[in-house]
Amino acid sequence: MTFVDRADELAALERSFESPGHGFAVVYGRRRVGKTALLKEFCTDHPHIYFLAAQEAEQRQREKFVEQVANHFDDRVPRIDGWDEAFEYLGERLATEPTVVVIDEFPYLVEENDSLPSYVQAFVDEQIQGTESMLVLCGSSISTMESEVLGHESPLYGRRTGQIDLQPFSFQQAREIIGYDIADAIRSYAITGGTPMYLTLFDYGQPLGENVRTQVLSPMAVLYNEPEFLLRTELRSPARYLSILEAIATGRTTPNEISGATGIDPGPLSKYLQTLRRLRFIEREVPVTATGKTSKRSRYHVADEFLRFWFRFVEPNRSSIEEAPELVFEGTIEPNLPDHVATTFESVCHEAVWEAIRRGRLDSYASVGRWWYGEDEIDIVGLAPDADRVLLAECKWTTEPVGHGLVESLSDKAARVRWGPDDRDEQFALFSKSGFVDGLEEELGDDWSLFDLAAIDDLLSGPS
Numbered sequence: 001m002t003f004v005d006r007a008d009e010l011a012a013l014e015r016s017f018e019s020p021g022h023g024f025a026v027v028y029g030r031r032r033v034g035k036t037a038l039l040k041e042f043c044t045d046h047p048h049i050y051f052l053a054a055q056e057a058e059q060r061q062r063e064k065f066v067e068q069v070a071n072h073f074d075d076r077v078p079r080i081d082g083w084d085e086a087f088e089y090l091g092e093r094l095a096t097e098p099t100v101v102v103i104d105e106f107p108y109l110v111e112e113n114d115s116l117p118s119y120v121q122a123f124v125d126e127q128i129q130g131t132e133s134m135l136v137l138c139g140s141s142i143s144t145m146e147s148e149v150l151g152h153e154s155p156l157y158g159r160r161t162g163q164i165d166l167q168p169f170s171f172q173q174a175r176e177i178i179g180y181d182i183a184d185a186i187r188s189y190a191i192t193g194g195t196p197m198y199l200t201l202f203d204y205g206q207p208l209g210e211n212v213r214t215q216v217l218s219p220m221a222v223l224y225n226e227p228e229f230l231l232r233t234e235l236r237s238p239a240r241y242l243s244i245l246e247a248i249a250t251g252r253t254t255p256n257e258i259s260g261a262t263g264i265d266p267g268p269l270s271k272y273l274q275t276l277r278r279l280r281f282i283e284r285e286v287p288v289t290a291t292g293k294t295s296k297r298s299r300y301h302v303a304d305e306f307l308r309f310w311f312r313f314v315e316p317n318r319s320s321i322e323e324a325p326e327l328v329f330e331g332t333i334e335p336n337l338p339d340h341v342a343t344t345f346e347s348v349c350h351e352a353v354w355e356a357i358r359r360g361r362l363d364s365y366a367s368v369g370r371w372w373y374g375e376d377e378i379d380i381v382g383l384a385p386d387a388d389r390v391l392l393a394e395c396k397w398t399t400e401p402v403g404h405g406l407v408e409s410l411s412d413k414a415a416r417v418r419w420g421p422d423d424r425d426e427q428f429a430l431f432s433k434s435g436f437v438d439g440l441e442e443e444l445g446d447d448w449s450l451f452d453l454a455a456i457d458d459l460l461s462g463p464s
């Protein structure tokens with residue numbers, strides 16, 4: 001598998017290494033998001049020591065660490081008693097040769113010895129301070145990385161010279177891996193999301209349905225149990241979190257609805273929701289026109305396409321999947337997939353809007369998001385307060401071409417979006433999977449921009 005993208009992250013690590021004096025970078029993010037792949041790619045061009053911590057006894061880990069340092073410098077392995085000595089030895093050697101030292105899965109070391117952050121602090125302050133070397137701490141447990149490395153309470157707080165919170169690939173980035181045409185690429189992304197490992201599990205020489213059957217619906221497949229595994233990396237008892245995620249994935253988006261579906265009282269629920277947000281399993285959204293971030297109109301959604309798919313189609317059907325996966329696929333997944341993909345299509349169009357702005361195909365907007373009020377909802381609304389300009393856009397993942405009906409309903413709803421002065425500049429855009437009825441584009445004036453799948457493909461397949 002060739003390494004894809006991550007240009008910004010590699011450049012940030014490079015800057016940290018090149019800038020005068022030592023570097024201390026922290027890389028974290030969800031499991032399978034590509035932290036190790038990123039660091040290995042970065043290391044290829046630099047003298048480096050890459051240490052992968054494991055869930056094993058502290059002493060054995062320390063021995064392995066020291067062995068690795070000694071091997072790198074062609075030393076005889078010294079006798080070392082504690083982590084302070086191990087880091088002291090490393091520090092002495094780094095003074096002679098600028099080197100990148102990566103400690104991957106750092107939280108495993110902290111689990112074994114919670115003084116590790118203090119040893120690393122002394123190492124950063126006293127040993128690598130005067131060198132041109134760089135230390136990178138990496139970890140998948142967002143909770144541990146935030147509390148033990150990045151948080152106020154940590155001895156390492158404020159010492160880092162760089163920090164990367166690695167995110168899954170956007171659709172545009174994922175397209176470099178997904179080998180389907182644009183329609184199937186969107187469907188496929190609706191199932192795997194942008195997590196590199198999930199993207200690389202699919203065989204794009206096979207039809208999408210076959211990938212779903214073998215990679216998701218088989219009890220032996222990695223993705224069959226993946227969300228539980230992800231939650232267990234972060235949480236001791238994930239049961240309640242699982243039921244909250246399932247409620248959100250099946251369309252309960254307000255705290256009231258989630259509380260009703262799960263039976264969890266609003267008080268404790270808000271804590272669970274906060275934790276799920278911190279771990280990036282869910283996101284809270286407010287209408288783009290809302291001024292306060294705590295708008296009463298806020299809604300929650302599952303922050304990752306794969307999790308949304310899994311909690312909607314896999315978790316509720318586990319026993320049937322084990323009995324008759326084909327029936328679940330044909331009876332439940334296939335008929336409901338277009339509805340699931342319609343939401344993914346909206347976020348793909350959202351990316352297309354930003355790309356169209358970058359390329360000058362649309363005017364610029366300071367913020368772009370969703371808008372809703374009462375029964376009304378508009379998929380994408382862009383606001384340019386400096387120019388009193390608003391963009392109003394709808395996305396349709398339907399089998400029929402879009403016609404006048406959508407134009408009229410969007411124009412009507414536009415009038416109900418309370419934002420800006422009365423004479424604001426209104427621009428419109430339509431995104432459609434099945435194109436537009438003949439002549440629509442010519443009929444509508446310059447204020448309307450129409451994008452079919454080919455146009456979206458064109459926007460999102462080039463370099464970002």
Ligand SMILES: Nc1ncnc2c1ncn2[C@@H]1O[C@H](COP(=O)(O)OP(=O)(O)OP(=O)(O)O)[C@@H](O)[C@H]1O
Pocket residue numbers: 001002003004005006029030031032033034035036037038139140196197198200
């Ligand atoms: N930039 C990338 N381009 C192509 N493939 C990638 C990229 N990043 C990750 N992958 C693939 O995704 C898989 C998971 O990546 P990786 O092991 O780096 O994730 P991780 O965040 O370190 O995961 P974990 O915390 O579970 O160890 C790997 O098999 C890797 O080949």
